[in-house]
Amino acid sequence: MHPIQTQLLKRERQAFIMKQINLHNRVLSADLGLMLNVSEDTVRRDLNELAEAGELVKVHGGALSKSYHYDYAPSTTYALSEKTVIAQKAATLIEDRMFVILGGGTTVRELARLLPLDLKATFFTVSLTTALQLCDHPTIDVIFLGGTLVKNSQISVGGEVISRLNEIKADLCIMGTNAIDTECITDTDLEAVQVKKAMIKASKRSAVVTISEKLGSTQKLQVCELSDIDYLITDLPADAPQFVGYRREGLVVL
């Protein structure tokens, strides 16, 4: 990391900075000042200009490569508007300093995307895509529960995950589901079901998020009874007639 000898023009300096960013994914203002032989203020001004032009992401102390950001592709998500509504309702359950377990699926990912920017909480997840989305949030902590990956759902499963979950006592768990009826939550994949069971067991309260389309559907494997969950969150208003048969003691419909 040797200093540059010649005095560079502004453009050259900024090009140099971009090269460093592309090479090392991150730069420190102090380092750049030394390398370029200019004051840190000048470096900071350059970084601000480049950030404004969208060439990099400025952070406290330096800057980061823009390519290192998860690009969310909302066009591919089925029923996005409904899921956004659900996610916004679900977000109200999360408060500062909570420990929250999140599952996979596009609805939960949408929730992760919509978390308030000033939220300070700790999240656990088994989903790669949820985790990536959470990485874009500035103030939260994210812990990934590793294990064997299931390829199509991109979540980790297995004994390793289960035993980690058994060590956790979270305030809240939010998961999607494949099917839900008036009796229980069901799903198709045995490994995923076991993880979900462990997630519920590891949390004081559990929320299930799902688009209303799935109400009344059933799959082969049971995750839990409807009474085992505390919140049911859909795109419908809480007093919608579709919830007949779902209401019961201790279950809040949002």
Next chain:
Amino acid sequence: MHPIQTQLLKRERQAFIMKQINLHNRVLSADLGLMLNVSEDTVRRDLNELAEAGELVKVHGGALSKSYHYDYAPSTTYALSEKTVIAQKAATLIEDRMFVILGGGTTVRELARLLPLDLKATFFTVSLTTALQLCDHPTIDVIFLGGTLVKNSQISVGGEVISRLNEIKADLCIMGTNAIDTECITDTDLEAVQVKKAMIKASKRSAVVTISEKLGSTQKLQVCELSDIDYLITDLPADAPQFVGYRREGLVVL
């Protein structure tokens, strides 16, 4: 950089300026004034004309070659073609039924993308993006080593990851790096360095993949000595002169 003796005509002057630009990619108005023995005002007027004619790019203090046109903003991946070359070389190290540990970064991700479709092996990784890429492969097993996530680099770190790595004995480890010189592999993030150390320790053989641009750069934290790795894989041919000082017993340059 001598001053010109004879007084030049405008056209000759501008031709001289273009020659300097093509030679050095940059010129300073002050230098040109001295060299051409005219006032800076005249130089500036010349530069303005040339810029208007699209022959160069005028900037505060002088002008830059049009080819220099720093076209940063690699919306995709920086130096992707080089990384593809590297990834193809690295892929030859992986054989059926191997246990392989992969790191993060775009080069490794490219490797994950280019794995032969019929490969049957088991992969461990701490990188969310590498893991996602591996999920697209039909026949391999993927195990994610979970832990606290570092947001910028989207990898998991911490004691959890380290101790899991300590339980693994893999055949091969392939990782990118932020910086490499003839002495050692270095990086910027302490947590990431600790994980990389553990990855190397957990593998019979270790490979470092990097674009040749990074050769000769150094960062603050040491991952390992150059002699601790078994393969160095770059976009250059194995017999390239750039490897002077890198070659040593037990290190294969690919």
Next chain:
DNA sequence: ATCAAATCCGCAAAAAGTTGCACTAAAATT
């Protein structure tokens, strides 16, 4: 909560750029 580092803000000095104008010399016109 506390402390050091990083950032922001304004300012002032230096560097670079702009403009109008006068002067020169070559080119064009009569």
Next chain:
DNA sequence: AATTTTAGTGCAACTTTTTGCGGATTTGAT
């Protein structure tokens, strides 16, 4: 040939840009 025209150049006054610095403020880590 004499005169007008015109492009080119340098100078000086003024404006803009760039940069570094001191100090107030925010941020992040402990």
